[in-house]
Amino acid sequence: MKKKREQQEQEKLINNNEEPGTLRQTTIKELIAPSGIDASKIDHLEIISDVKRYARSFFISTLPRMCTFPELFRDLYFFGDINTSLYITPIAESRSQNELNKVINELETERIVAADRGNINRESTLTQKRFEAEQLRDEIAAGFNKMYEASIVSTLFTYNMEDLDRLTKLLATEMSKSLVGIKSAWAIQEDAFKSNLPLMDDKLKKTHAFDSRSMGTVFPFTTSEVGHPTGVPLGFNKQTGTPILFDNFDSSLTNYNMVIFAKSGAGKSVTMKTLISRSSVLMGIESLALDAEGEYSIVAESLGGINVVLSPNSSTVINLFDIEPETIKDGITGRERAVLNVENKVEDVTQALLTMARGSTRNPDVNELTKQLIAEAVLEEYKSIGLTNDPSSLYERDNPFQRGDKLYKGKKKMPTIGSWYKRIVEKAKQNENQDYRHQYNYLIKVMKQYIREYNGQMAYFDGQSTFELLDGAPFINLDISQLEERFARPLAQQILLSWIWEKYVKKNSEDRKKAKKKRVLVDEAWMLLPYPEAVDFLNTMARRARKRNVSLAIVSQRFQDFYENPDVQAVLTSSDTKLFLAQDKSEIEYVKSVFKLSEGEANFLITCSKGEGLLKVGSETAILQITPTAKEFDFVDTNLNNIVKRQKRTSSF
Numbered sequence: 011m012k013k014k015r016e017q018q019e020q021e022k023l024i025n026n027n028e029e030p031g032t033l034r035q036t037t038i039k040e041l042i043a044p045s046g047i048d049a050s051k052i053d054h055l056e057i058i059s060d061v062k063r064y065a066r067s068f069f070i071s072t073l074p075r076m077c078t079f080p081e082l083f084r085d086l087y088f089f090g091d092i093n094t095s096l097y098i099t100p101i102a103e104s105r106s107q108n109e110l111n112k113v114i115n116e117l118e119t120e121r122i123v124a125a126d127r128g129n130i131n132r133e134s135t136l137t138q139k140r141f142e143a144e145q146l147r148d149e150i151a152a153g154f155n156k157m158y159e160a161s162i163v164s165t166l167f168t169y170n171m172e173d174l175d176r177l178t179k180l181l182a183t184e185m186s187k188s189l190v191g192i193k194s195a196w197a198i199q200e201d202a203f204k205s206n207l208p209l210m211d212d213k214l215k216k217t218h219a220f221d222s223r224s225m226g227t228v229f230p231f232t233t234s235e236v237g238h239p240t241g242v243p244l245g246f247n248k249q250t251g252t253p254i255l256f257d258n259f260d261s262s263l264t265n266y267n268m269v270i271f272a273k274s275g276a277g278k279s280v281t282m283k284t285l286i287s288r289s290s291v292l293m294g295i296e297s298l299a300l301d302a303e304g305e306y307s308i309v310a311e312s313l314g315g316i317n318v319v320l321s322p323n324s325s326t327v328i329n330l331f332d333i334e335p336e337t338i339k340d341g342i343t344g345r346e347r348a349v350l351n352v353e354n355k356v357e358d359v360t361q362a363l364l365t366m367a368r369g370s371t372r373n374p375d376v377n378e379l380t381k382q383l384i385a386e387a388v389l390e391e392y393k394s395i396g397l398t399n400d401p402s403s404l405y406e407r408d409n410p411f412q413r414g415d416k417l418y419k420g421k422k423k424m425p426t427i428g429s430w431y432k433r434i435v436e437k438a439k440q441n442e443n444q445d446y447r448h449q450y451n452y453l454i455k456v457m458k459q460y461i462r463e464y465n466g467q468m469a470y471f472d473g474q475s476t477f478e479l480l481d482g483a484p485f486i487n488l489d490i491s492q493l494e495e496r497f498a499r500p501l502a503q504q505i506l507l508s509w510i511w512e513k514y515v516k517k518n519s520e521d522r523k524k525a526k527k528k529r530v531l532v533d534e535a536w537m538l539l540p541y542p543e544a545v546d547f548l549n550t551m552a553r554r555a556r557k558r559n560v561s562l563a564i565v566s567q568r569f570q571d572f573y574e575n576p577d578v579q580a581v582l583t584s585s586d587t588k589l590f591l592a593q594d595k596s597e598i599e600y601v602k603s604v605f606k607l608s609e610g611e612a613n614f615l616i617t618c619s620k621g622e623g624l625l626k627v628g629s630e631t632a633i634l635q636i637t638p639t640a641k642e643f644d645f646v647d648t649n650l651n652n653i654v655k656r657q658k659r660t661s662s663f
Contacts, residue, residue: 049200054174057167064174067165067202068181069216072191083228085184086164090177095205096228097161097212101219103150106157109219110147114140146221158225159217164192165206224613236625236632238262242288244281248622248633256285256627257293258561259527263586263628266561267552271569271601272591277621277636278565279305281589282531283646284638287313290484295527297485298514300506302499302534304491312645315485318477320470320502321492327473330362330505331391331424335401336516346521348401352392358508360385361543363430365504367456370497372540380449387433391425427472431461468498471505479513481526486514500537504544507532511551518558525559535566539575549580569593573600589634590615591623 048056057063086094101109121136149155166181168174178194185192195202201213220228235247241255259266272278282299283306289295290313299306310317320326333355337346363384368376397403406420434457438450462469479486488510490502510530519525530551538544548564555562564581569590572578582588582604593601593615602612611624614633621636638646 047200047203049203051199052197053194053199054171055199055203061169064168064171065165065199065203066174066178067163067195067199067206068192069164069195069202069214070162070190070218071193071216072189073218074189083162083190085181086162089166089181089184091167092164092181093167093206094162094164095207095212097163097205097217098225098228099159099217101157101159103156106150107147109157110143110150114143114147117143149221156222158220158222160220160225160228161205161212161214161217162228163195163202163205163212163214163216165203236627236630240293242285242292244285244288245621245634245636248635254625254632254634256625257289258587258627259295259559265556265584265586266559267555267563267581267585268561268587268589269564269566269572269582269585270589270591271566271572271593271597272623273594273597274567275620276592276623278567278591279303279533280621280638280646281591281623281636282533282563282565283309284636284642286485286529286531287642287646289529293527295529296481296483297529297531298479298510299485299487299531300503300510300533301487301489302491302503302537304489305533306485306487306531307489308645310485310487313485315483315487316480317487317489319489319492320506322467322470323492324470325476326470327476328471328505328509329424329426329473329475330359330471330508331388331426331430332475332509332512333392333397333404333424334512334516335404337519337521339520346519350397350399350401350404352389352397352399355512356385356388356392358511358547359388361547362501362505362508363388363427363457365501365541365543366460367453368541369456373456375452379445380453383434383437383446383449383453387430387437388425390433391430395422395425397422423474426474427457428461428463431457468501475509479510481517495537500541500544503532503535503538504541504547507544507547507551515551515555515558515560518560520557522559527559527561529561529563530555531563531565533565535564535581536568536571539571539578542577545575545577549578549584552581552584555584569597569604570600573604586628588626589623590626592616592618592620 046058048058054064054066057065083094086092117136117140121133121140124132124136146155150157166174166177168177182192195214198214204211205213235250235252235254237252237255238257238260239255240260241257243253244256245254246252247254258268270278270281286297286299286306286309290297299309301307307317309315318326320328333350333352335348335350337348339346360381364376364381367373367380367384404421406422431454434450434453438447438454441447441450458464459466460468460472462472466472488506490499490506493499493502514528515530518528532538532548535548538548552562552564562585564585566572572582588605590601590605595616598612598616601607601615605626607615607624615624623634623636625632625634
């Protein structure tokens with residue numbers, strides 16, 4: 011009889027053009043009203059319908075000491091044809107306290123016994139467990155945490171017993187990798203199966219205790235795929251195992267900017283170096299880094315780019331008065347024409363000089379009058395060389411020079427901080443207004459440190475620029491790591507951003523067919539936040555970048571600094587790509603609140619390893635694992651210990 015029934019099933023499969031053992035779509039009828047269920051077996055059920063199915067239910071038997079996300083319960087949701095039900099019950103605070111006190115006392119008793127027996131390892135383990143239990147108890151008492159009871163029941167479905175046994179073993183093996191034990195509902199398969207139906211009736215009651223943080227690990231992580239057709243492989247989706255192909259210039263995005271937030275050591279620089287190198291080689295994207303920590307010079311060398319070091323001892327000079335023509339599209343004809351926007355440049359230079367004048371103490375005496383006097387002198391400097399909005403005013407009428415068989419106009423020398431300073435000195439002598447004289451005298455005093463003639467300690471911005479940013483360079487690194495961190499570096503960031511805008515961004519056409527894809531990376535952007543003029547320019551650049559086919563990439567540590575500063579919100583709203591690597595506990599509530607993260611996502615960002623993170627691109631979210639190759643690690647890894655190890659290995663061959 012059994013053989014006849016199996017033969018009939020095989021014939022039905024063949025008639026339906028299906029192979030034995032292949033997956034088939036379950037019909038609505040089979041789900042709602044199977045012909046019957048055979049519950050006579052102690053380790054599985056047989057679901058009798060048009061085609062017999064086999065089901066085996068499990069419950070969680072053991073958990074690791076600490077529950078982390080996202081891998082812990084992944085397979086219970088994505089392991090083939092499997093259903094999982096969660097039953098969650100809050101535990102009253104008084105009961106939580108009593109239970110934890112009981113646990114603490116038991117742990118202490120066991121610790122004393124271990125100490126008496128000289129079992130040092132067990133004593134240490136029990137001490138740590140007791141500390142964790144006491145910490146949890148105190149958090150609950152203070153209202154910062156809560157306890158829950160959770161029962162997790164899963165049912166695995168197959169179309170033959172061989173697959174059911176095989177997949178059961180495989181599932182148990184996969185779960186054990188995360189130190190999660192599962193047990194078949196031996197002799198209670200019917201109750202387990204009923205517990206996994208949408209009846210809200212947990213018949214097993216196989217519960218485990220979770221606190222609020224670990225509770226998030228039991229929920230499936232809502233994720234999607236990031237796969238841009240033109241993207242570079244940035245890493246893998248940790249949930250699905252599929253490659254993440256990322257292109258922050260994808261046409262589906264409203265802007266090309268990106269922000270990366272992570273605590274120190276989480277892999278920020280490794281991520282950006284991997285993206286820069288791969289997008290340069292595979293997509294031809296040109297990148298420029300404003301390097302605050304001296305981490306990108308080796309990338310410049312590896313890609314055949316340019317590395318420029320700005321320091322008190324270097325001969326490198328950046329002239330913040332440099333101005334370049336830009337091309338704009340006529341709104342009616344669509345034709346491009348060159349213009350020289352002197353008004354915007356005067357504002358940019360004024361903002362930089364205002365930051366210099368305020369200094370690291372941000373002197374409150376620097377006010378709107380100070381800004382007015384600075385701006386007047388800046389405008390007069392440009393007028394003194396005959397500069398207008400006509401691009402031809404940039405060039406000398408006389409003294410052309412020849413290159414090959416062509417004749418070129420020479421570019422005028424630009425004003426400098428030094429020439430502007432002399433003008434301020436003269437205006438101070440001529441002005442009788444006491445308020446004006448007070449401001450002029452203040453500027454004369456505080457700005458002397460930036461003037462080369464007076465051997466100013468920060469005179470690297472005084473003089474004609476000593477180099478040009480070359481079009482076509484795959485990567486340009488501006489290294490400011492040797493400057494004083496408190497003020498000189500943020501100042502250099504602001505001035506260089508303005509200079510980069512003139513020399514690098516504005517050169518790009520507004521016509522997308524002609525424009526190159528360029529990326530500007532601002533490393534350790536948090537340094538800029540205390541200086542309002544610097545923040546203002548950063549916001550402006552973030553808004554304007556897309557128009558020039560440029561991606562502004564902001565890398566920083568503390569998201570809280572950006573969240574609490576309303577003046578920098580434009581940077582966040584103008585960035586369609588956001589990457590969060592490992593976060594400090596003190597930061598996670600801000601990130602969670604702003605980006606509406608689930609409890610599981612928030613817990614993941616606290617517990618994830620280096621190089622793991624949450625990637626949000628437009629409306630898509632994915633769990634990212636950055637995967638540099640062994641060859642790439644030679645120039646993307648900045649861990650000194652790892653670098654020394656690689657050098658030793660290399661020298662041994």
